[in-house]
Amino acid sequence: MExxxxxxxxxxxxKDGLLYYLPGVGRPDRxxxxxxxxxxxxxxxxxxxxxxxxxxxxxxxRVRILYDPVIKLTGMLYTVPSxxxxxxxxxxxGIGFTPSIIALTLYSLLAIVRNTAVGIDxxxxxxxxxxxxxxxxxxxxxxxxxxxxxxxxxxxxxxxxVVSTISLATLASYFGASSLGKLIFEGIxxxxxxxxxxxxxxxxxxxLAILFDTAISKLERSLPGVTSKQVGG
Amino acid sequence: xxxxxxxxxxxxxxxxxxxxIQFNDVVKVYPGxxxxxxxxxxxxxxxxxxxxxxxxxxxxxxxxxxxVNRLITPTSGEIFxxxxxxxxxxxxxxRRGIGYVIQQIGLFPHFTIRDNIAVVPKLLGWSKARxxxxxxxxxxxxxxxxxxxRSRYPQQLSGGQRQRVGVARALAAxxxxxxxxxxxxxxxxxxxxxxxxxxxxxxxxxxxxxxxVTHDIDEALKMGTLICILQxxxxxxxxxxxxxxxxxxxxxxxxxxxxxxRGLKQLTLVRVGQVMQTTLLLGNVSDSGADLAAKMRSHKxxxxxxxxxxxxxxxxxxxxxxxxxxxxxxxxxxxxxxxxTEEEATMKDAFSTMLSYGIRYLPVVDPQRRxxxxxxxxxxxxxxxxxxxxxxxx
Numbered sequence: 001m002e003x004x005x006x007x008x009x010x011x012x013x014x015k016d017g018l019l020y021y022l023p024g025v026g027r028p029d030r031x032x033x034x035x036x037x038x039x040x041x042x043x044x045x046x047x048x049x050x051x052x053x054x055x056x057x058x059x060x061x062r063v064r065i066l067y068d069p070v071i072k073l074t075g076m077l078y079t080v081p082s083x084x085x086x087x088x089x090x091x092x093x094g095i096g097f098t099p100s101i102i103a104l105t106l107y108s109l110l111a112i113v114r115n116t117a118v119g120i121d122x123x124x125x126x127x128x129x130x131x132x133x134x135x136x137x138x139x140x141x142x143x144x145x146x147x148x149x150x151x152x153x154x155x156x157x158x159x160x161x162v163v164s165t166i167s168l169a170t171l172a173s174y175f176g177a178s179s180l181g182k183l184i185f186e187g188i189x190x191x192x193x194x195x196x197x198x199x200x201x202x203x204x205x206x207x208l209a210i211l212f213d214t215a216i217s218k219l220e221r222s223l224p225g226v227t228s229k230q231v232g233g
Numbered sequence: 234x235x236x237x238x239x240x241x242x243x244x245x246x247x248x249x250x251x252x253x254i255q256f257n258d259v260v261k262v263y264p265g266x267x268x269x270x271x272x273x274x275x276x277x278x279x280x281x282x283x284x285x286x287x288x289x290x291x292x293x294x295x296x297x298x299x300x301v302n303r304l305i306t307p308t309s310g311e312i313f314x315x316x317x318x319x320x321x322x323x324x325x326x327x328r329r330g331i332g333y334v335i336q337q338i339g340l341f342p343h344f345t346i347r348d349n350i351a352v353v354p355k356l357l358g359w360s361k362a363r364x365x366x367x368x369x370x371x372x373x374x375x376x377x378x379x380x381x382x383r384s385r386y387p388q389q390l391s392g393g394q395r396q397r398v399g400v401a402r403a404l405a406a407x408x409x410x411x412x413x414x415x416x417x418x419x420x421x422x423x424x425x426x427x428x429x430x431x432x433x434x435x436x437x438x439x440x441x442x443x444x445x446v447t448h449d450i451d452e453a454l455k456m457g458t459l460i461c462i463l464q465x466x467x468x469x470x471x472x473x474x475x476x477x478x479x480x481x482x483x484x485x486x487x488x489x490x491x492x493x494x495r496g497l498k499q500l501t502l503v504r505v506g507q508v509m510q511t512t513l514l515l516g517n518v519s520d521s522g523a524d525l526a527a528k529m530r531s532h533k534x535x536x537x538x539x540x541x542x543x544x545x546x547x548x549x550x551x552x553x554x555x556x557x558x559x560x561x562x563x564x565x566x567x568x569x570x571x572x573x574t575e576e577e578a579t580m581k582d583a584f585s586t587m588l589s590y591g592i593r594y595l596p597v598v599d600p601q602r603r604x605x606x607x608x609x610x611x612x613x614x615x616x617x618x619x620x621x622x623x624x625x626x627x
Contacts, residue, residue: 130338132304148343
């Protein structure tokens with residue numbers, strides 16, 4: 001019975017959260033501002049994370065002795081609690097956008113680095129041997145064979161990074177950056193009276209996750225990787 | 234005596250005696266290993282020969298082959314390909330000039346068949362038009378219809394078709410030397426026999442210098458014009474023609490390796506095309522049951538091969554059916570043949586096919602499936618009787 005009541009309250013909060021998006025009833029202007037801020041933090045952090053992780057992932061498959069240290073280090077960074085991470089960064093770079101970008105970039109390293117390395121290592125060794133035996137250079141083997149074939153695994157890593165970045169970006173507003181977290185924290189601070197704000201923030205984050213995922217699917221399909229046609233689907 | 238005979242043959246037939254592949258005192262010791270994998274190997278493969286490298290596991294046969302295109306670097310010694318010391322050549326350039334076929338085929342799954350064949354020509358900077366022409370020509374050569382296959386992806390092909398593309402890819406830039414690492418190892422026995430026959434036909438036209446690694450002695454005897462037997466530790470036991478390996482094994486290791494049934498193995502040295510009967514009694518698909526029955530009775534046989542107007546083998550008709558349906562044409566009572574063989578197949582292939590299907594004769598067809606002859610169990614048995622190894626010293 002109590003569960004039914006709680007479920008009812010949850011659905012009402014969700015409805016109120018959606019009403020928060022309506023002009024006149026809610027504050028669509030604030031929603032848009034925070035969606036934009038949240039999106040910007042996510043996008044910039046992912047650009048940095050990819051720019052660092054993709055080459056790093058490739059590098060550790062070439063220089064084997066770096067493999068373990070790099071995976072361990074990125075793993076350790078991933079386990080730092082997010083509040084502690086922001087807290088540690090503030091004395092170094094202040095508050096706002098910059099520490100948010102640094103923290104979220106660091107959190108994304110593990111998924112992308114590891115998936116890039118695992119994807120490249122997972123390419124059938126017979127294919128690589130054939131490529132070497134035909135006289136392809138290491139560079140063209142990487143660009144024409146290994147990366148295209150590793151693409152599905154690499155993109156799986158990027159997708160994990162996207163979801164965790166969107167979710168963690170809510171915390172950034174606690175440290176002075178503009179993100180949907182602002183709505184959530186306001187809602188919580190109101191002591192249960194403004195669950196509509198909490199729901200509005202969560203709905204916004206879910207919307208962004210869908211948008212980013214769609215964009216990434218589009219990007220993946222436009223690259224010369226493996227498609228369903230090639231694997232016999 | 235037979236050894237000298239072979240060398241003499243080479244001297245008279247080959248004006249240039251520079252071997253295409255030459256190993257001089259080659260040693261390979263892997264880091265951390267106490268024993269060498271290849272030990273002071275000196276051997277040569279003359280132009281146009283197919284040298285099959287074989288031996289028990291751990292004999293370094295794959296290592297030996299991979300040193301030729303420098304996928305593995307020798308610890309010491311020299312290797313020459315076409316007269317050039319490969320250790321002084323750029324390894325990428327070297328590899329582009331050597332065809333390479335591996336057991337797992339290693340086609341690029343994200344490339345079309347045409348693009349897979351195009352890899353080396355592209356590296357060599359050929360024009361698109363020239364690559365397109367060459368890809369179609371090669372698909373034809375390996376028996377795949379270019380229009381049907383060029384735009385497909387490897388996953389859409391059967392194992393046998395993929396192996397054909399693997400061979401086409403290795404031949405793309407027309408390299409004088411081919412390395413083949415158990416190329417038919419991962420293919421089912423029936424398709425393997427067929428691909429071996431096809432490759433023998435191809436090699437008759439192409440006359441490449443081939444180094445071929447296998448662990449299957451029957452395949453070695455069938456495919457090789459020369460056989461190089463290595464012992465564990467990469468020591469050369471014998472390099473000779475298949476006939477000499479069987480007739481005069483250099484030592485007990487070779488004799489044991491070749492196997493106890495050397496009389497049966499001799500069948501591997503005889504090709505179906507050499508012994509098949511070519512004048513056959515045939516029926517046509519439109520002949521009536523009565524005609525066929527009369528033909529069979531007059532020659533005292535109980536079945537008859539039936540061909541169509543193009544000479545293609547359609548099946549066979551038994552005496553009983555022909556007598557039961559005197560008015561029907563042959564095509565209405567045709568029975569399907571269990572198996573066929575090809576001229577390039579060995580008598581061992583043909584014999585084991587007949588034994589495993591329990592049949593007494595096997596029709597021989599050409600690549601267009603036209604009936605060209607027939608071999609029987611009796612043919613095989615009389616060959617075994619004729620080639621029984623004489624007692625030692627004989």
